[in-house]
Amino acid sequence: MNQSGLPTPPPTSATSTTNPAQSSSNAAGQSASDISLGSIVATINSTSNPSQLNQYLRSCASKDVREVLLASILPGNQDPLTLLNVRDHTLGILYILSARLHTVASDNPLWHHIEGFCRDFIPEHARVAPDRVTLLATGIRQFAEAEGNPKLAIAPLSDLLVKYPPTLSHLTTIHPIFLTICVATRHFTAAIPILAHTITTIDLSLSDLTYHDNLIYHYAGGIALAALKNWSAAEELFEICATSPGSAASAIQMEALKKLVLVQLIYRGKTSPPSKYMHPILMRLFKATPYSSFMNAYPLQRDYLRTIVENEQQLFANERTLGLITQAIDRAPRWAIKKLTTTYLTLHLSDIGREVGISDENEVKSLILSMIERSEISAELSADGTVSFSDPPVKFEKTDVDRVLAQAQQQDALLVRLEKEMERNREYLTKAFKSKDDTTWGPAMDEDGAFGDRPSGNWVEDMSFA
Numbered sequence: 001m002n003q004s005g006l007p008t009p010p011p012t013s014a015t016s017t018t019n020p021a022q023s024s025s026n027a028a029g030q031s032a033s034d035i036s037l038g039s040i041v042a043t044i045n046s047t048s049n050p051s052q053l054n055q056y057l058r059s060c061a062s063k064d065v066r067e068v069l070l071a072s073i074l075p076g077n078q079d080p081l082t083l084l085n086v087r088d089h090t091l092g093i094l095y096i097l098s099a100r101l102h103t104v105a106s107d108n109p110l111w112h113h114i115e116g117f118c119r120d121f122i123p124e125h126a127r128v129a130p131d132r133v134t135l136l137a138t139g140i141r142q143f144a145e146a147e148g149n150p151k152l153a154i155a156p157l158s159d160l161l162v163k164y165p166p167t168l169s170h171l172t173t174i175h176p177i178f179l180t181i182c183v184a185t186r187h188f189t190a191a192i193p194i195l196a197h198t199i200t201t202i203d204l205s206l207s208d209l210t211y212h213d214n215l216i217y218h219y220a221g222g223i224a225l226a227a228l229k230n231w232s233a234a235e236e237l238f239e240i241c242a243t244s245p246g247s248a249a250s251a252i253q254m255e256a257l258k259k260l261v262l263v264q265l266i267y268r269g270k271t272s273p274p275s276k277y278m279h280p281i282l283m284r285l286f287k288a289t290p291y292s293s294f295m296n297a298y299p300l301q302r303d304y305l306r307t308i309v310e311n312e313q314q315l316f317a318n319e320r321t322l323g324l325i326t327q328a329i330d331r332a333p334r335w336a337i338k339k340l341t342t343t344y345l346t347l348h349l350s351d352i353g354r355e356v357g358i359s360d361e362n363e364v365k366s367l368i369l370s371m372i373e374r375s376e377i378s379a380e381l382s383a384d385g386t387v388s389f390s391d392p393p394v395k396f397e398k399t400d401v402d403r404v405l406a407q408a409q410q411q412d413a414l415l416v417r418l419e420k421e422m423e424r425n426r427e428y429l430t431k432a433f434k435s436k437d438d439t440t441w442g443p444a445m446d447e448d449g450a451f452g453d454r455p456s457g458n459w460v461e462d463m464s465f466a
Helices: 020-029 037-046 048-060 063-069 090-102 111-120 130-146 150-163 173-182 188-193 213-225 231-243 250-267 280-287 290-297 302-318 322-340 349-356 359-372 400-423 424-437
Strands: 346-349 379-380 386-390
Touching: 037 048, 037 063, 037 090, 037 188, 048 090, 063 090, 090 111, 090 130, 111 130, 111 150, 130 173, 130 280, 150 173, 150 188, 173 188, 173 213, 188 213, 213 231, 213 250, 250 290, 250 322, 290 302, 302 322, 302 359, 322 349, 322 359, 349 359, 349 386, 359 379, 379 424
Parallel strands: none
Antiparallel strands: 346 386, 379 386
């Protein structure tokens, strides 16, 4: 151990410049005394082929010895990172940084090395070692948390995430790490540039992804967008999480389903029928929760909604849904009034107040005027307190039509491309034929009208976002 606290590499009489291909073939027979950080740095400097260098770095020593060597410094307290530059030695620096961040005996690298790498690395070279990219991303998060400043990781992880995949529509292991930090630190806006790109491609050669990564990314993304009151986008991400097919239902999917229902109540005033891809067990479990009672009572039974909240306040607080619950209750009178417009042509303010559970006529009047001003309803309020409802005028601007057509064309092109890719995927076709008669993932239950258009009525077990 030297003065800096880093382990001192074994002494070497000469710096090795062994051909990487030859080194990788002989690496299995090398002992710890045959390899040094100096020889590793020399090979990094002399090798221009990323694949050959990756093979050498993987096999130059046993895993434990390799990681300790990569996390150490050269004789004379010289940091090997000062002998390398990111543009020419992306892969070598990636190995060194990821090793330092995960080696207990190592001092953490200077933060400017991490920031510089994430900003300037060559993506094509880093993609040769996707597991080291994952190690780097998790190491950055852990380092920031150890410093007591998790938001420190947002900028470098954002740079890493933007540059690493071929497009931001490719899901990587960096996505869930970045999103969970944005949510945990409440820096929701930092996630917007990433969430603006719909995930359409999962390439396991690009990232060592797991099914859990997909769930966490979409769940955390839904939380971020709900916090920003982007209800439509939040609904979509929660639904993707809740309906992603898997061998068994996940606890995260259950949490996503709860928040999906609340977001739909806030945004639409009612829930939508569940996707046929949703695991049936989720709906059965959901019906046993207070959220189901809340959904069934929404929006007309306002007093009962408050009773549910009073009785289950601790549960809602523990599950981080109290904020969404409160917003849903605040929106309930508006949705109740909107439902009245489908039944009545005229109503007095007192009648409306009685229907929606508001005794103060002036409060009802203010609410009606607010809804008219926001174009939530089309109505006229007379001097005697009578409200006359009418159908809202239909307005289409040419720019709106053009925008919708352009979006439809983009979606069509995307679906055609994805369909062609699936047709070329032998594994997908084999599984599709084998499971076409499997009813395990059949239509999610519609028992007792759990969801639907009837009058219906922050935040996970393995993850907690404060």
